[in-house]
Amino acid sequence: MVQYYFLGRGAISNLQDLLNNKKAGAKDAFVVMVIDHYFENKNILDLSYLSAEDLIIYAETDEEPKTSYVDKLVDLARSKGRLPVAVVGIGGGSAMDIAKAISVLLTNEGPSENYQGWDLVKNPAIYKIGVPTIAGTGAEFTRTAVLTGPTKKLGINSDQSVFDQIILDANLLTTVPKEQFLYTAMDCYVHNAESLLGRINDSMTIALAEKSTKMIEEIFLGEMDLEKLLVASGMGGLAVANSAVGICHPLSYGLSIELGLRHGYAICIAFNQLEEYYPQVKTFKEILKKYEIVLPKIITDDITDEQLDRMAEATLKNENPLSNAFGPDWKNIFSKAKVIELLKKM
Amino acid sequence: MVQYYFLGRGAISNLQDLLNNKKAGAKDAFVVMVIDHYFENKNILDLSYLSAEDLIIYAETDEEPKTSYVDKLVDLARSKGRLPVAVVGIGGGSAMDIAKAISVLLTNEGPSENYQGWDLVKNPAIYKIGVPTIAGTGAEFTRTAVLTGPTKKLGINSDQSVFDQIILDANLLTTVPKEQFLYTAMDCYVHNAESLLGRINDSMTIALAEKSTKMIEEIFLGEMDLEKLLVASGMGGLAVANSAVGICHPLSYGLSIELGLRHGYAICIAFNQLEEYYPQVKTFKEILKKYEIVLPKIITDDITDEQLDRMAEATLKNENPLSNAFGPDWKNIFSKAKVIELLKKM
Numbered sequence: 001m002v003q004y005y006f007l008g009r010g011a012i013s014n015l016q017d018l019l020n021n022k023k024a025g026a027k028d029a030f031v032v033m034v035i036d037h038y039f040e041n042k043n044i045l046d047l048s049y050l051s052a053e054d055l056i057i058y059a060e061t062d063e064e065p066k067t068s069y070v071d072k073l074v075d076l077a078r079s080k081g082r083l084p085v086a087v088v089g090i091g092g093g094s095a096m097d098i099a100k101a102i103s104v105l106l107t108n109e110g111p112s113e114n115y116q117g118w119d120l121v122k123n124p125a126i127y128k129i130g131v132p133t134i135a136g137t138g139a140e141f142t143r144t145a146v147l148t149g150p151t152k153k154l155g156i157n158s159d160q161s162v163f164d165q166i167i168l169d170a171n172l173l174t175t176v177p178k179e180q181f182l183y184t185a186m187d188c189y190v191h192n193a194e195s196l197l198g199r200i201n202d203s204m205t206i207a208l209a210e211k212s213t214k215m216i217e218e219i220f221l222g223e224m225d226l227e228k229l230l231v232a233s234g235m236g237g238l239a240v241a242n243s244a245v246g247i248c249h250p251l252s253y254g255l256s257i258e259l260g261l262r263h264g265y266a267i268c269i270a271f272n273q274l275e276e277y278y279p280q281v282k283t284f285k286e287i288l289k290k291y292e293i294v295l296p297k298i299i300t301d302d303i304t305d306e307q308l309d310r311m312a313e314a315t316l317k318n319e320n321p322l323s324n325a326f327g328p329d330w331k332n333i334f335s336k337a338k339v340i341e342l343l344k345k346m
Numbered sequence: 347m348v349q350y351y352f353l354g355r356g357a358i359s360n361l362q363d364l365l366n367n368k369k370a371g372a373k374d375a376f377v378v379m380v381i382d383h384y385f386e387n388k389n390i391l392d393l394s395y396l397s398a399e400d401l402i403i404y405a406e407t408d409e410e411p412k413t414s415y416v417d418k419l420v421d422l423a424r425s426k427g428r429l430p431v432a433v434v435g436i437g438g439g440s441a442m443d444i445a446k447a448i449s450v451l452l453t454n455e456g457p458s459e460n461y462q463g464w465d466l467v468k469n470p471a472i473y474k475i476g477v478p479t480i481a482g483t484g485a486e487f488t489r490t491a492v493l494t495g496p497t498k499k500l501g502i503n504s505d506q507s508v509f510d511q512i513i514l515d516a517n518l519l520t521t522v523p524k525e526q527f528l529y530t531a532m533d534c535y536v537h538n539a540e541s542l543l544g545r546i547n548d549s550m551t552i553a554l555a556e557k558s559t560k561m562i563e564e565i566f567l568g569e570m571d572l573e574k575l576l577v578a579s580g581m582g583g584l585a586v587a588n589s590a591v592g593i594c595h596p597l598s599y600g601l602s603i604e605l606g607l608r609h610g611y612a613i614c615i616a617f618n619q620l621e622e623y624y625p626q627v628k629t630f631k632e633i634l635k636k637y638e639i640v641l642p643k644i645i646t647d648d649i650t651d652e653q654l655d656r657m658a659e660a661t662l663k664n665e666n667p668l669s670n671a672f673g674p675d676w677k678n679i680f681s682k683a684k685v686i687e688l689l690k691k692m
Contacts, residue, residue: 001347007548168550202353203577204514211557231549 001238002141004165009227011169015088016049018129018165022085030054032077032084034099036061036091036133044175045090055084061094064256064263067113067149070098074105074112083107087128089163090172092184093137093146093263096130100145100161103128112156113149121158130163133172135229136184136264138191138237140166152317153253168234170226182220182291183264185229186284188236189216190271193280194246195236198324201243208239213280220287246325247277247334250318251342254311259298269298273345277325299346312339347584348487350511355573357515361434362395364475364511368431376400378423378430380445382407382437382479390521391436401430407440410602410609413459413495416444420451420458429453433474435509436518438530439483439492439609442476446491446507449474458502459495467504476509479518481575482530482610484537484583486512498663499599514580516572528566528637529610531575532630534582535562536617539626540592541582544670547589554585559626566633592671593623593680596664597688600657605644615644619691623671645692658685 006014023029030053037058039045050056057073059065077084083106089099103126105112115121130140139146143162144155155161173181192209195201201209215232219225251274252266261269268288272295275281288295299308316322316339322330352360369375376399383404385391396402403419405411423430429452435445449472451458461467476486485492489508490501501507519527538555541547547555561578565571597620598612607615614634618641621627634641645654662668662685668676 001349001351003347003349005347005550007550203571203573204351204353204580207557207561207574207577207581211553215553225549227549228553231553234550235553 002163002166005168007168007227007230009169009171011167012045012131012172014167015129015131019086019088020049022127026085028053028082029085030080031086031088032102033057034059034087034089034091034095034102036095038175039090055080059091059095059098061091065094065098065101065147067111067116067147070101070105070112070147071110073098074102074110077102077106084126087126088131089128090131090133092132092134093139096132096137096139097145097147099128099130100163101147101156104145104156104158104160112147115156115158116147116149116152116154118157121156121160125160127164130166131172132166132168132230134176134181134184135173135226135233136186136188138188138233138240140168141234141237142241153257168230170230173226173230178291179293180264182293183268185216185220185233186271186287187264187267188212188233189280189284190248190267191236191240191245193278194248194321194325195239195243197278198244198246199327200324205239205243208235209243212236212239217283221290244324245321247322248274250315250321251339253318254315254343255298255346257314258307258311261298269295269346273342297346299344308340308343311343312336315339348509348512351514353514353573353576355515355517357513358391358477358518360513361475361477365432365434366395368473372431374399374428375431376426377432377434378448379403380405380433380435380437380441380448382441384521385436401426405437405441405444407437411440411444411447411493413457413462413493416447416451416458416493417456419444420448420456423448423452430472433472434477435474436477436479438478438480439485442478442483442485443491443493445474445476446509447493447502450491450502450504450506458493461502461504462493462495462498462500464503467502467506471506473510476512477518478512478514478576480522480527480530481519481572481579482532482534484534484579484586486514487580487583488587499603514576516576519572519576524637525639526610528639529614531562531566531579532617532633533610533613534558534579535626535630536594536613537582537586537591539624540594540667540671541585541589543624544590544592545673546670551585551589554581558582558585563629567636590670591667593668594620596661596667597685599664600661600689601644601692603660604653604657607644615641615692619688643692645689654686654689657689658682661685
């Protein structure tokens with residue numbers, strides 16, 4: 001679990017003290033700030049307390065982070081000839097994943113693709129702070145930094161990927177467009193459903209996923225409350241960090257890789273067709289309806305059989321989530337034909 | 347928040363690896379085990395992996411821990427002439443509080459009473475592991491080590507009091523007598539009520555306290571589930587660690603100090619009379635009824651006015667909890683006469 005959190009509107013104001021404390025006493029101390037490029041020249045974030053020594057990276061997040069991009073940023077940070085005292089990630093899941101990956105790679109020899117997998121990181125990472133500006137990715141609470149490598153989209157799953165401190169400030173959420181806001185929150189809703197229906201869970205992850213689910217339903221079918229949404233997202237992140245995803249995420253990876261869809265959007269496209277597995281799809285559809293969001297059909301007749309086949313293969317590569325959902329015998333239950341049948345509905 | 351937990355029946359088996367990892371490579375490494383004296387000669391805990399160098403303390407827990415007792419144990423641990431690599435607390439709230447206090451005092455000059463209060467600890471504590479054998483104290487998750495000093499009962503409230511690792515093993519709960527089991531679980535239920543009705547809370551502590559409350563009601567009015575109870579207790583602990591108690595705890599301190607009642611029992615005696623403040627008292631009474639527990643009237647005619655006065659004074663000393671419950675103007679709302687009126691019902 002993440003050790004320290006600040007929560008509340010205006011909580012971002014604690015960042016200055018946190019960084020100054022880390023810098024105190026250290027000569028030539030500097031910090032690396034990974035900030036979603038959306039915030040560049042926007043005058044939303046107060047960064048006036050940073051010094052010329054600090055490295056501000058306005059991260060490209062139009063595409064999900066690639067290992068090659070992370071390696072480039074690590075080289076940039078390394079060019080100072082000394083290590084930073086802190087790495088800060090401010091933004092959505094991508095900005096936070098990039099910050100996590102940089103903090104790991106600065107103390108572990110690259111390239112970053114060497115660490116895609118489970119518990120491959122050897123040395124302690126640099127102290128890091130996560131500041132989500134969208135709710136639902138769970139990235140602020142998880143032990144993974146999801147990267148797209150030359151051969152696979154897979155996280156750096158490690159205790160060293162966990163933020164030391166997070167700041168949950170609802171004021172930062174107000175900049176997100178409605179669709180993206182909803183898709184990302186629903187990503188958390190789907191995490192919870194997958195965690196609850198999986199085999200890899202325990203009383204703690206069940207309790208967290210149940211409460212997160214209930215809160216998201218209250219927020220989206222009842223009264224919007226951004227701070228509560230950050231907490232629901234956090235609980236969902238904690239739940240999935242200690243359990244596993246299920247059927248929806250593997251299908252969404254297939255959609256994302258082949259068609260270049262953003263994660264939250266791909267999750268919604270996939271989840272919308274999974275009512276036979278997840279009872280929560282019904283409530284999900286109510287929420288979409290209330291927010292007047294119509295999901296298009298993505299897989300059209302234009303998509304070739306080869307593409308469909310590659311999507312199905314990309315889906316079926318996700319052994320851990322699928323055995324979490326269906327058990328060790330998952331290959332006999334969730335066939336390629338079934339995957340293609342589901343994909344064709346999406 | 348506590349960074350690492352193991353959860354599950356048999357989870358205690360992880361303790362050996364954790365301690366061996368800490369010892370690995372260090373010369374003359376030893377650990378301090380603080381174990382509730384209940385477990386002495388009981389053959390419940392496997393300690394066969396410990397070496398002659400390790401220090402096993404079967405802690406007295408018939409009385410709640412005193413600062414003088416902690417100081418004595420710290421001297422004992424110090425007599426080895428080097429610091430342990432880990433301190434482990436196995437038992438109820440007292441054993442865990444003693445372990446926390448020892449881990450702090452080994453790296454911070456005593457006496458321990460100097461650290462009763464908020465954020466008085468200067469140096470990082472020794473790595474410590476908490477293993478609750480009763481559910482509901484929350485001690486495994488909080489940042490306090492409650493001690494009775496020469497002048498006050500007050501915790502060492504510090505980030506340094508937080509366990510680095512906890513182990514939640516439902517198998518260890520089966521030894522607790524029914525009454526104590528219930529009183530301790532209800533202590534958590536009361537924490538939640540106080541946290542929810544206080545001013546010092548946020549969306550996170552509210553979500554945790556709500557879920558913990560619901561789980562305890564499901565467990566005690568529905569189906570008993572010890573693992574779920576450990577999680578409910580943990581969530582309640584997390585909630586109260588990041589918010590504050592309210593009216594019931596101050597009253598229980600008055601009862602405990604003057605009449606020597608155990609904490610969980612005193613809490614139940616007090617909460618039973620607080621229906622005008624806490625709607626949860628109704629459900630609390632249903633639970634007592636289901637478990638056939640009748641709370642006696644403790645304050646009788648034999649108790650002198652001087653004693654009652656001292657109890658009221660001890661209650662009213664708790665400025666933080668009472669201002670959490672009633673606001674900054676609490677002294678005008680919660681008078682000494684009102685406290686005595688409530689105490690007389692108990």
